[in-house]
Amino acid sequence: MNNVTANMNIYFEEPKWICEYFRKTGNEIEVCKLSFDFEPLSSDIYKYFLNNFNKLTFQKSKFNIDKPILI
Known part of the structure; x- marks a missing residue:
């Protein structure tokens, strides 16, 4: 059985709020990227994921997790 981890980032990028959902x-x-026309509350995001999770489209990330990322 594979372990699954998830992470979510929410930020404002003029003129919308962007939600990036990562799963490993x-x-x-x-990664799945969503946009909102309003500042989403935690409850808004929770409701959205409950109602639409099966409809989300994920794309493979370009990051290679086998190699460390130098910043």
Whole structure:
């Protein structure tokens, strides 16, 4: 069984609020990007994911997690 971890970032990028949802399964990282016309509360995001999770489209991330990222 693979471990699954998730992370979410929410930020404002004129003129919308962007929600990036990352999930890692094994050695694969996938990302789904959503946009909101209003500042979403935690409850708004929770409701959205409850109602629409099956409709989300994930794309493979370009990051290689086997190599460390130097900043």
